[in-house]
Amino acid sequence: MDKGTNKQGGCLCGAVRYEVHGPLRDIISCHCGQCQKSSGHYFAATAASLSNFRLTEERGLKWYTSSNRAERGFCIECGSNLFWRRTGGTHISILAGTLEGKTGLRTVRHIFVADKKDYYDITDGLPQYDSYPEELKNG
Structure with missing residues (x-):
């Protein structure tokens, strides 16, 4: 878990x-419908x-309330998807591709796999969940 101390990142245009x-x-891949719609694939x-x-x-940062429990942060200038946060939560999810340089992170699970599209398969052997695992609900 202690990966990425002192990391930087941002959107495509720098806003x-x-x-x-x-x-x-570590990385969690989310295959839910909202992640698909906001990214064109999965998060x-x-x-x-x-x-x-x-x-x-943060001049380009805009938050979109995507449900009554969460919101998504993106850049209004270049359109980059950057963040997801639970209302009242203590953590912020950061899209891994927005980090600069090597991360030292690895993908550890897939969530909302029941919603994934039919044009790809998940074949990495990692744990798969049809919804949000209980141990992640407080973050």
Whole structure:
């Protein structure tokens, strides 16, 4: 779990930049319908404690309330998907592709696989869940 201390990242155009000073969770791939619609595929995201996360540039950041429990952050200038956060949560999910350089992270599970599209298969042998696993519901 202690991966990615002092990592930086951001959107394609630089209008949203962030830093994480602390551990990053390994990658969870989410195949839910909302992730598909907002990314065009599925999300591969890490997460950090909000206390270890800091925006260093946010002029392009827009939050979209995607449900009564969560919102998604993206850049209004270049369209990059960046974040997902639970309302009242203590962590922020960060799309792994927005991190700079090597991450030291690995994919550890797939969630909402019942919603995945039929044009791809999940063949990596990692745990698969049809919904959100109980141990992740508080983050």
